[in-house]
Amino acid sequence: MKIVMLGAPGAGKGTQAKQIAKKFDIPHISTGDIFRANIKNNTELGKKAKEFMDQGMLVPDSLTLELIMDRFAQPDCENGYVLDGFPRTIPQAEALTKALAEKGENIDFAINVEVPDESIVRRMSGRRACLSCGATYHIKYNAPVKEGICDTCGSELVLREDDKPETVLKRLSVYHDQTQPLIDYYNREGVLREVDGTKDMNDVFQDILAILC
Numbered sequence: 001m002k003i004v005m006l007g008a009p010g011a012g013k014g015t016q017a018k019q020i021a022k023k024f025d026i027p028h029i030s031t032g033d034i035f036r037a038n039i040k041n042n043t044e045l046g047k048k049a050k051e052f053m054d055q056g057m058l059v060p061d062s063l064t065l066e067l068i069m070d071r072f073a074q075p076d077c078e079n080g081y082v083l084d085g086f087p088r089t090i091p092q093a094e095a096l097t098k099a100l101a102e103k104g105e106n107i108d109f110a111i112n113v114e115v116p117d118e119s120i121v122r123r124m125s126g127r128r129a130c131l132s133c134g135a136t137y138h139i140k141y142n143a144p145v146k147e148g149i150c151d152t153c154g155s156e157l158v159l160r161e162d163d164k165p166e167t168v169l170k171r172l173s174v175y176h177d178q179t180q181p182l183i184d185y186y187n188r189e190g191v192l193r194e195v196d197g198t199k200d201m202n203d204v205f206q207d208i209l210a211i212l213c
Ligand code: AP5
Pocket: 007, 008, 009, 010, 011, 012, 013, 014, 015, 016, 030, 031, 032, 033, 035, 052, 053, 056, 057, 058, 059, 060, 061, 064, 084, 085, 086, 087, 088, 092, 123, 124, 126, 127, 128, 136, 137, 138, 139, 141, 142, 162, 171, 197, 198, 199, 200, 201, 202, 204
């Protein structure tokens, strides 16, 4: 099964994608996590990506496409994947459709997690991220057992650089401009499904399961 998660920054794409990946035993591929791992390891890709990410802008399509096509070629992608944060522009979506069509494949579901902008800014200030293993928490809605420490790997949790309110507003504007058009794109492809992302995260997952199963 090949799934694309759509939605504004902070809508809960990553939270839901991790659960979908576990349930269906497919990889969760987050371009944001891959970029952040590269930044942490100070790679050339990481240095280039950081310039854009810290400003709330998108990393150029050329860099993103190279990275994601390499990832698709890995053996764990054979039975599908859940994509979180990719595609994010129409050219990225078209490149994905073309790469899949060359293998006689297609995206099965594009799930749009809908959350209004007002709730997003509030949510993001409470998010805490583990830059070591990619786990995500929320100080109110999904707190770690020990404050400031990742339940999964024991690393310190941080407020992401791009989760500061002024950068979140920039990311939302980039989202509306460049990523929201993907909702129409996947609607035309006949694979768009919508869920209400303002519900409790477990209820959102149940709504997604009702679509996928
Ligand atoms: P990326 O890491 O993909 O960030 P994003 O899309 O902005 O999404 P987020 O990770 O911020 O949010 P999310 O929807 O996954 O929400 P989450 O589940 O964490 O990208 C970062 C940057 O990398 C981009 O700005 C760009 O520069 C670059 N980039 C990445 N991909 C790219 C691409 N393809 N092309 C170009 N550039 C790219 O949830 C948010 C918070 O809310 C958490 O604290 C969570 O616990 C909480 N929460 C989740 N669900 C609920 C709920 N139902 N109720 C209450 N709280 C909830």
